[in-house]
Amino acid sequence: MVSVLVQWLGIASVWAATAVGAEYMKYKDPNQPVGVRVEDLLMRMTLEEKIGQMVQIDRTVATADVMRDYYIGSLLSGGGSTPLPGATATDWVNMVNKFQKGSLSTRLGIPMIYGIDAVHGHNNVVNATIFPHNVGLGATRQVNLSDVYLFRFPTLI
Ligand SMILES: *[C@@H]1O[C@H](CO)[C@@H](O)[C@H](O)[C@H]1NC(C)=O
Ligand SMILES: *[C@@H]1O[C@H](CO)[C@@H](O)[C@H](O)[C@H]1NC(C)=O
Numbered sequence: 391m392v393s394v395l396v397q398w399l400g401i402a403s404v405w406a407a408t409a410v411g412a413e414y415m416k417y418k419d420p421n422q423p424v425g426v427r428v429e430d431l432l433m434r435m436t437l438e439e440k441i442g443q444m445v446q447i448d449r450t451v452a453t454a455d456v457m458r459d460y461y462i463g464s465l466l467s468g469g470g471s472t473p474l475p476g477a478t479a480t481d482w483v484n485m486v487n488k489f490q491k492g493s494l495s496t497r498l499g500i501p502m503i504y505g506i507d508a509v510h511g512h513n514n515v516v517n518a519t520i521f522p523h524n525v526g527l528g529a530t531r532q533v534n535l536s537d538v539y540l541f542r543f544p545t546l547i
Contacts, residue, residue, distance in 0.1 A: 415430070415434075416430035417430040417431035417434070417498075418499075431498065431500075434498060435498065438461060439461045439496075439497075439498065439500075441461075442460050442461025442462055442463060443461060443462075443463035443500065444463055445460070445462055445463055445464075446462075446463065446464040446465065446466055446505070447462055447465060447466070448465070448466050448467070448468055448471055449465055449466065449467045449468075449471045449473075449485075449489075450471055452465050452489055453489075453492070454488055454489055454491055454492030454495075455492060456492070457489050457490075457492035457493045457502060458492040458493065458495050458496055461493075461496055461500070462493070462502060463500075463502060463503065464502055464503040464504070464505060465489055465502055465503075465504050465505065466504075466505045466506070466507065467504075467505070467506045467507060467514070468507045469507045470514065471507070471514075472514045473485040476516055477514065477515060477516065478515065478516050478517075479515050479516075479518075482515060486504050489502060489504070490502060490504075509523070509524060510522065510523045510524060
């Protein structure tokens with residue numbers, strides 16, 4: 391009987407600790423002003439977490455575990471750094487989600503930012519729309535030229 395009680399108390403204290411662990415985090419509250427949230431988050435971060443957040447690595451050396459273990463702030467797909475040859479939009483989304491899951495599983499759950507080296511359309515996605523390169527747009531000397539303009543008047547391309 392005593393051991394059952396001790397066991398129950400043990401379970402109760404684990405439960406209490408879990409409840410305390412789910413404390414209110416100001417930085418996660420969208421109703422707080424941005425400055426307050428930033429201040430709160432920075433105050434909680436360790437030096438390792440801050441350094442990790444300032445680091446960007448390429449997709450080729452990233453895994454969900456690397457994202458989690460080193461608190462990596464951002465990932466880049468440099469030119470041609472694709473999830474697989476002939477990758478579709480779904481392949482890209484699945485890959486990014488896998489890395490993001492690693493980042494979100496960290497102590498503070500800070501999401502990573504994904505960058506893609508694709509300045510004139512994402513030419514590493516099958517069937518994506520590709521626009522002329524920026525330097526080509528500049529060479530037209532039309533200051534009002536924009537992607538929207540080209541999209542609406544594709545015969546100008
Ligand atoms: C790409 O577009 C072509 C032509 O519309 C289509 O036949 C093909 O299935 C598309 N590929 C993908 C992966 O969506
Ligand atoms: C862009 O500017 C050119 C030259 O000033 C003008 O002819 C054209 O109508 C403008 N296009 C748009 C979409 O505003």
